[in-house]
Amino acid sequence: MTSKEIIALLPYSAPFLFVNEILSIDENSVVGTFRFDANQSFYQGHFKNNPVTPGVILTECMAQIGVVCLGVYLVNSEGGNVEDAQIGLTSSEIDFFKPVFPNETVTVKSTKEYFRFNKLKCNVELFNEKEELICRGKIAGMIKA
Amino acid sequence: MSTNDTLITDLKAIVKPYIQNQEAFDSLNADTDFINDLKINSANLVDVVLDIEDKFDIEIDNESMDKMLNVKAALEIIETKLEEKY
Numbered sequence: 033m034t035s036k037e038i039i040a041l042l043p044y045s046a047p048f049l050f051v052n053e054i055l056s057i058d059e060n061s062v063v064g065t066f067r068f069d070a071n072q073s074f075y076q077g078h079f080k081n082n083p084v085t086p087g088v089i090l091t092e093c094m095a096q097i098g099v100v101c102l103g104v105y106l107v108n109s110e111g112g113n114v115e116d117a118q119i120g121l122t123s124s125e126i127d128f129f130k131p132v133f134p135n136e137t138v139t140v141k142s143t144k145e146y147f148r149f150n151k152l153k154c155n156v157e158l159f160n161e162k163e164e165l166i167c168r169g170k171i172a173g174m175i176k177a
Numbered sequence: 178m179s180t181n182d183t184l185i186t187d188l189k190a191i192v193k194p195y196i197q198n199q200e201a202f203d204s205l206n207a208d209t210d211f212i213n214d215l216k217i218n219s220a221n222l223v224d225v226v227l228d229i230e231d232k233f234d235i236e237i238d239n240e241s242m243d244k245m246l247n248v249k250a251a252l253e254i255i256e257t258k259l260e261e262k263y
Binding site: 122123146148149150151172173174 | 218219220221223226227239242
């Protein structure tokens with residue numbers, strides 16, 4: 033599957049799609065990028081006169097690239113019909129180290145811990161353009177085709 | 178202690194990190210339902226099953242996973258898989 037094919041199968045659209053490109057993907061890992069445009073509406077309120085990307089949005093970006101894109105790839109590899117898949121976040125445990133400001137591009141790297149009984153659990157890291165670690169943790173979701 | 182009691186003790190240790198209802202856990206018995214009584218969500222039930230696989234060195238298939246809803250069913254599945262092993 034190409035980057036474009038995977039992104040086309042995601043159940044998200046703007047303003048809640050946080051994937052620009054999948055750089056690499058295989059059955060055990062995925063790397064992808066997203067640019068946080070300064071016009072994103074949440075910057076108006078987070079924080080007042082001081083736009084910083086909310087941690088919950090960084091978590092969503094990590095989940096979309098690191099778990100959902102990988103899940104779509106894995107389900108598709110097993111012959112499942114991804115377009116009818118039910119997807120849900122089931123847990124996240126993230127530690128944050130640095131902020132992400134408007135117009136920064138981040139890279140998400142995710143490694144599969146396991147994919148069993150429709151549950152995909154991954155170790156996910158997010159880096160900025162200087163390759164500094166922004167946040168990392170474990171995210172799990174259910175994906176059932 | 179009978180084999181069954183040993184299994185229940187092992188199972189109790191496995192589910193402990195995932196339970197959301199202490200009272201139901203304290204009175205855990207064969208009829209205790211993982212989701213309705215212990216309030217374990219379906220995603221954490223997967224972790225319970227993976228921990229059971231590690232603890233007993235068995236493999237739980239999809240069919241058994243679907244039946245793994247209460248303590249009684251879990252014990253039966255574990256016993257069956259252990260018998261198949263030896």
